[in-house]
Amino acid sequence: MNKLLMIESVKSVSNVTALRKMYDELEIQVRSLESLGIAADTYSSLVCPIVLQKIPEEINLQYNRQWKLNELFDINDLLKFLRKEIECRETSLLLGNQRNYVLEASVRKPLNSSNYADTKLTYNPKRNLSTAATLIATTERQNCIFCSEIHKDYECPLSSSERKGVLINQGRCFVCLGRRHTVKICWKRNQLCRNCNRSHNSLICNSRTAEENCSNDLKSTETKSQKESSLLCREDKGKRENSVCLQTFTAGVETDGGETLSLRCLCDGGSTRTFIKREAADLLGLKVICREELLIYAFGNRIGERQIYDVVQLSLRNRKDPSREIQISAVVIENITVGEIEVPPDWVRDIAFERGIELADTGDSEEVYVLIGSDFIWEVLKDMNVRLNARLVATDSIFGFVIQGSEREYNCGEVHVNLLRVINEELKYDRVKDLSELEVIGLNPKKEIPHSDLEILEAFEQKVTYENNGYGTKLLWRDNHKGLNDNYEIARQRLFNLNKGFKRDENFYSKYKDINNSQLEDNIMLEINCESKNDVSKGFMPHRGVFKELKETIKLRICSDASFSANNEMSLNNRLDCCPHLNPDLLKIILKFGFYPIESCADIQGEFLEVGIVEEERKFLQTLWGEEGGTNLTLDDHAVRILRTQRLPFLYKMTFSVLNELYANDLIRSDYSLEETALISKEATSILSEVSVNMRQWTTNSPSLFEMWRETDLECRQSSSDSDIPLKDLELIWDNKRDTLKVAFNLLQHLSDKIPTKGVALSACGVPDPIDILTPFTVRIKLLIQNCGKMVYLG
Secondary structure: OHHHHOOOOOOOOOOHHHHHHHHHHHHHHHHHHHHOOOOHHHOHHHHHHHHHHHOOHHHHHHHHHHOOOOOOOOHHHHHHHHHHHHHHHHHHHHHOOHHHOEEEEEOOOOOOOOOOOEEEEEOOOOOOOOOOOEEEEEOOOOEOOOOOOEOOHHHOOOOHHHHHHHHHHHOEOOOOOOEOOOHHHOOOOOOOOOOOOOOOOHHHOOOHHHHHHHHHHHHHHHHOOOOOOOOOOEOOOOOOOOOOEOOEEEEEEEOOOOOEEEEEEEEOOOOOOOEEEHHHHHHHOOOEEEEEEEEEEOOOOOOOEEEEEEEEEEEEEOOOOOOOEEEEEEEEEOOOOOOOOOOOOHHHHHHHHHOOOOEOOOOOOOOOOEEEOOOOHHHHEEEEEEEEEOOEEEEEEEOEEEEEEOOOOOOOOEEEEEOOEEEEOOOOOHHHHHHHHHHHOOOOOOOOOOHHHHHHHHHHHHHOEEEOOEEEEOOOEOOOOOOOOOOHHHHHHHHHHHHHHHHHOHHHHHHHHHHHHHHHHOOOEEEEOOOOHHHHOOOEOOEEEEEOOOOOOOOEEEEEOOOOOOOOOOOHHHHEOOOOOOOOOHHHHHHHHOOOOEEEEEEEEOOOOOEEEOHHHHHHOEEEEOEEOOOOEEOOOOOOEEEEEOOOHHHHHHHOOOOOOEEOOEEEEEEOOHHHHHHHHHHHHHHHHOOOOEEEEEEEOOHHHHHHHHHOOOOEOOOOOOOEEEEOOOOEEEEOOOOEEEEOOHHHHHHOOOOOHHHHHHHHHOOOOOOOOOHHHHHHHHHHHHHHHHHHHHO
């Protein structure tokens, strides 16, 4: 309904294409409402008057003539009328003379004209712009006007006097070389020879400078080779020169030193991004505003080139009118095209001059430094088109008129085709991701990052400091920490209960003790020596062990409880801002994991050791420990030890949240090249080792890469022959031989042995399904449990 009310209006009755588009959009929305069971008579009275306001006045008048005042509006009747009207106009347009559709415009006459007059310019409803490719056509050979041989005019072996004789016999002008007029009445008579500054063409100049220039041009032509392009086709039989013009223009750009330089630019609707040559970016001193990882697909290529590119910002301005300018962002690339894009030839300039059109491409260089893609092309081009002939169209722009087309039907000697499709490395996974939203369909609309989360991230960046060869930050307090309960007695009682478990299981105590000592050695925890507990009575956290059998590297972890509080007081977590979701989307990582043939993964150890809490904030993150005995802890009043937390995993996640291939402490990636993967893994391990971060457990689906890792002494998996590799933080199993992923159901099998109803609920909620493959199944179980609870409640 919203799309019906916001339909785009069409003001011109001659714009049949826009009318057809408007009708198609109306019909689509009406049929969609019908499929939802909404009758047309419920909204016709609202929609029909709005539609009538947005169609041309002539069609509106025609509809009102046949509509009776006592009748109610019907959207279906209006659609039938519009369809018949549009079909009639389309038929009339095909059978009639299209020259009747003209646009009256006042244009400038040639210089020898004494007045100005209105000229009819053909109006083209569909602008003939390149939307699929950039086409460049050049011909190497032509018939010389002096000797009629197949070569260019300036390559003619005749002398200057012999050339003049040919022009006299053929009745040609000495300036423009045209027929049936002389220099006196030639409208180009003010153009002077570039060699002697006299009123004649440089091809018939007999000065010594002309001979030197001619010989130099001939040498440069002989050494000039046609460069390779995406698509290249040649023909041996030469034709008369007939270049295809592209939408090129010359713009002024200011350097960082205040100097204004001219850059030749090309408008290409077949490119999805705007590009600039690195040579030009370095010359202008443009600053890099960001870097993007892009896939660039050239014309005819099935495999794109993935690379990180610099993005710069620059302003292009009209050299004659500096107020007409545009600010663009462009991707820096080494080369835009290897072919030479010709400037508009003389015959095109002659036609433009006769029609009073000022061309935007006034340079003489055939090299293009900036390519304007579809992201900025319509900020450069305007609405006005001027048809110069059947195949040549001039389009107005903020820099002047740009030319596109050719003089006549073209038999090409060489064709260059460019098509650049640029996409971001982000995968189009949204449609797959929607499958995982069955449980909250209609409840959680898609939103951007909440404003509160953005404020938390900004506060984190402001509080980060660098000291003692490491980064530190403060806790993200909501208001202040006054009145926070120390929870010492609760933490002490929890430690006594934990010690009972140590007495029952010596193996559990041994692993727990090893982890605790390891954290002390790695400076994750710091033991505090004090005579009285009041000296450090700020905040204590109970802790317990969490054991996960499916984990491959660390099966037991110590978890501190910052959510507990006594006497209904606020806990530490209540006083802190909630951490935003920093892990990247798991489904996106899994899809990217199989995007390229060479797949690899690794475990990251010690990843948050260099990011910690500032010293004055550590007093709120304290735990209790006892004197270590043979099989358990000694926990009398003098044996209780206070351990203070110095580093948190949250800070590590906040720091590495920009990485798209890192989930928790697993690195999961795929590459196209074997050598590139080996180089990245080696450099990543070396760089991270300098900050006490160890990348280990490397594994891959490529035996060749695995051997390369062993030769470079990377820490690889010991059981390399085993095809089932658990991705430990993803609850998935990767079969690297068959290149498949499996979901581990060990936890579900363990919970299914429980008979009580509570066990069924735990089984439904505890299914390890990280990519939501089993969501349709688990939703049915949850609905069944809800219905059972409803029946018990209602009796």
